[in-house]
Amino acid sequence: MELSKILKEVQKPARYIGTEYNSVHKDLADVYIRFAFCFPDVYEVGMSHLGIKILYHLLNNEPDIYCERVFAPWTDMEEKMRAHNIPLFSLETRTCVSDFDVVGFTLQYEMSYSNIINMLDLSGIPALASDRGEDMPFVYAGGPCAYNPEPLSDVMDFFMIGESEEQIIEVMNAYRTWKKSGEPKIKFLESLLSIRGIYVPRFYDVSYNEDGTICEMVPNHPHAPTRVKKQIIRDMDACFYPETMIVPYMEIIHDRITLELFRGCIRGCRFCQAGMIYRPVRKRSPKRLLELAEKLIESTGYEEISMSSLSTSDYPELQELTEGLLDLTVQKKINLSLPSLRIDNFSLDLMQKVQKVRKSGLTFAPEAGSQRLRDVINKGVNEDDLIRSVSLAFAGGYSGVKLYFMIGLPTETDEDVKQIAHLAHKVVQAYRDTPKEKRNKGLRVTVSASSFVPKPFTPFQWAPQDDIETLRDKQHLIKDEIRDKAISYNYHEAKLSVLEGVFARGDRRLARVLLRAQKLGVRFDAWQECFQYDLWMEAFRQEGIDPNFYNHRERSYDEILPWDIIDPGVTKEFLMRENEKAKRGEVTNNCRKLCSGCGIKQFEEGDFCD
């Protein structure tokens, strides 16, 4: 009754109802394991995430497991829930999260960590693992940010590192066995130590040097591995992929069918964590993808389907796949939505065929303004490529171009930064050089500059991050260099990157700051309108932790890094080699041209790289 009353008073109540088409409803009498899949952001963001779609249906295929969804309530809902003492609940059965057996969080971005603490608080679950008794659920996390689990290691009972499709079933089997045994909780965590990719932080002790760096990180349990090897899927065609997806009532961010083409990336951009941790490259076959597409169109009624991967232009059978998808979408009267592709005659022709694409905007990501810096970051794009591509696009009738850049990259000088503006001017020039009868009116060049944050398991993991003042200076430098009305320029709040940096490369000691910040009232840090920098700084002050220690130091190669406990397949030697090549401005070939010896081939038996 209380809930139905407050749902009338909040914005977008459809966020909280959970009877969407294809949502799973089970008889609780048949269920042995209750699993709460928690996404630490609001419904429309969480529901757009592919991982939840996969794991939700994968777990619910097991007759005795019931996986339900939990999202962070928006601030208006949280206020009302707290006022009426309504604990955080699952969407499907409105069960309090603390009544579940296993509570899993997905870590997609660092700026969602405060929501995790807040969601646990709203559930009445103690945030620190050591404070949770035998009556409390197991709380764990997975996802890309779990590759540096340490900032959350006092919070989580365990982490799943790598791809979960097979691993999660093993964990569930272990849970079933443990639950039947009636043994204390610690026994379950011990049983996890034999499963690849499971990191149980309480089985490790960390000591620190006087300068604050890590002295030692050693197992305190005889079966805890010295390094936790990530789990990967070997055969993408055989791997589970949902043949149905929940169709939300409200419009979500990515409101369409998502087809995952492949994992991994051949490019090796040195700033990109995804390009490193998802290695090796493994693809689904066009045959399997088309079969999935047909089933998903049938089961969802969605009017749009999209392709997802780290770099769709690198899918070897892209032509075959897109032809098949075009046939299918025309026949079913739905739209094919294209990801951003490398612009050439093939992709322009494809865009022509996919009528839905309006000839307004194309997106390019040169990432850096100067060739020197693009070589440093190993972004295999040169100016000629870019100008050729935009010229093709302008001649094909496109009049809007978005250019994505990063500022604060290692070795960056003011000159590199100014080149961002100069490159935008050259794009404008390419438009003016396109014959009037060919080009469309209304040129718009949008320059977008985000602030670089060094990430674990990238060649830049040792690099210092620019401070707020330096980033602001660089933001203004670009602004001052832009002298054309056709160019619009935007940049991100530099303060956000400070926090992202701290939690990206942070250690165990940060849990205290997180808990403190949640108490002070931080929420939804990824949302500009909610982000409260001052509260965060207050939390650091109160806990006596200096954020600069994590961000502004150049780490030495022999420093023990918090994430060294994880083995992602690419070796530290490879990352060092790449970092040294970066300093010299040397590029590395893409994996198909020449193997760079990153270590992934030795990591897994059999040759995996596609």
Added chain:
Amino acid sequence: MIKYRFGYAKYGEAKYVSHLDLIRLFSRSFKRAHIPLTYSEGFNPHPKLAIGLPLSVGVTSECECMDVEVDRELKKEDIDALNRSLPIGIHINGLCEKIPGTKKLSDIRFAEYRVTVVCDPVDPEKFSEFMSRPSVVVEKKTKRKTEECDILPDIHALSVCGITDDGLMLTMTLSAGPSANLKPDLVLTAMEKYIEGFNPKDYDIHRAKILSDAGLPLL
């Protein structure tokens, strides 16, 4: 192309689905049920689907209607398939092919609501007195401004139809449709203002009928 009128009910959790979301929901449900909707021509084709009278978020109904153009003739099996393709809380409960000229969606004039109110006991006589007032002035919010207006001309009938353990039930017939539209919430606000001792703590609104100019149901 054949034009059909569908009747449907919206209840339970589905009452939180907004009007715009409902249109998208229906067009996807028709796809899942293999009922080929007629699409508009042009750059961005959309199905020809018109909902008779928007229903506010949080309100349930047993009498909703929409006109839909379909590429082929429909059979009973199609309706069963459509009902299987709809989420919990939305259910097709009527279908008619030949829509009389006097019952166009634009002919909608009235809607009847049943409102269950949680409140302290009130003398039912007070509601008759409320209806006998010369005017009922409340603040009405439009997109741009808030203005005072007399809603009495749009209240065509109002009575207490039942007493519950924790309150009472009202029925009210209000103006609805393209020319004038009065929402039951606003009537409750007005009653709270004018009827002494009437303080709703919570309420549920249910739409029971949609009527045409001639006072006839649309389906």
